Amino acid sequence: MIFLGLPLYSVIHGAFTTDGGSLTFQNFSTTFSSAADMSAFKNSLLIGLWTALLGAALGTWLAAAVLAGNPGGMVQRVVSSASGVLAYFAGVPLAFAWIATLGSTGVATVLLKHIGINLYSGGFTIASLTGLALAYTYFQIPLMVILITPALEGLRPQWEEAAQSLGASKLSYMRHVAIPVLTPAFVGATLILFGNAFSAYATALALTGGTIAIVPTQINEALNGNVIANQDRVGLALGVEMIVVVAFVMIGYWMVQSRARRWLQ
């Protein structure tokens, strides 16, 4: 906690003070009046939102499909190992796999060109927001599989049987039992996915070389003085604003999490 708290404290302290050490809100108003910073925030929020929704939907689907199969079977092993790799490890290697696929000389790009579709003439690049979202989804789906699997396992088969014995169809079981029970866990996991994409930077760094306008890029540039020197404290203010967003996400998560526990362990 000390090691996590100390850097955070130092960010917050730095953001609210001037170089001389007195209290100021100047750094924050600089970020709010900067068009580049604001559009970076919009991009980060958008990419978080889209990849979280997409990842959550597809991840739940995939997890359900895996669980319906043979427990301990090959499919389950492969999917769970692969999920671990992609969700926790794969920032940089992942980016290069995508460059190899959809970069300007990537395999899929070249292949599509042969059949007459030129991706890059349509304005697409792997370093764009769309390209980044495509790459982010690649680790969002596995993370969702990891997060939602315990909840799906918590759905007891007895509930479905009980519903069926009372005359429920498959659909009405889903509508009246499974979905209500799963909703809090699903919402919680989606919030985490959002936070994950919102704060992720490794993939973007490797994929675009730090040129895409998302908040971490702006912080990095402010700290390293790539654009204007002595922007350190503005970078810190951006950091505090990120923390505020993440704090809201976490509060939401804790609220739904206590609900999720009512039925699922």
Place this chain on the structure above:
Amino acid sequence: MSFDGGLGLAARGVVPLEPVPEAEQPRPRRRQRPRLWRVTIFVLAAIYFIGPQLAAFKFSLVLSDGKYGLGNYGQIIQNSALRDALFTSLEISAITAVVVVALVLPTVVWIRLRAPKLTLLLEGITILPIVIPPVVLAAGLEQLEGHSPQWLVSLVFNHALTGLTPFYVILALPFSYRAIDTGVRAIDLRTLVDASRSLGSSSFSTLTRVILPNVQTAVLGAVFLTVALCLGEVVIANILLYVTFPVEIIQVGQETGPGVQVAVSILSLLFVFGLLFALSFLAGRKRGATSTRLI
């Protein structure tokens, strides 16, 4: 499950005496004709997840002169900068893993035995490092480094090993906590501890000689996740200007072209996948199918 009382038995936790007919009646039909919704998502997932990897593999085989060959993989071994960075990262991983296990295992045991109410709180905390932006952590660290006295800088920040390990420990704690907690939950902790105590062993030897062997797969899972995290973390290392393995992967492209980058990426992905995949077999062998999920 059959309707003639089997439900009641199962609900009370009694294993029904004749599980065979009820387990097999609905199953064979499912196996013969895989459901459409399952097949659809598996096909989609296969295209989306395996496609880029295959593309990356083909890409890595193309040499800078346009011919096909394994030259890019040969260059990995010859590249000394990459090798040094890999060793740095492996050192960090090893130390981090040991520290993490030494911290987490006693904590989990203590909480399970003495303070089960804290479980909820800890599970909430374990989410934090996923959502706290690493770039903000790095920014804070840079600030700290700037304001630290000289002796602290030369002691801690001047070398990647001492500068990064404490923070990787923090980042790895939550994942390890989850992995080890799953393992400890699966054993009868209280009985084991009581038995060990009544035979006169100290807390330390209970931990190392009774509990540790019982949860070794979970501990191994925590170690592997920690290694994966340390080998993959790039944002903090990059901002603080330490040259670790992933940082070097990004830099190596500037000298050698993207082929080598992609080749290293594939190898490192395969390496970590191999670790986790092997782990799933270890876990499966010990306790049957239920605890294969360690992640």
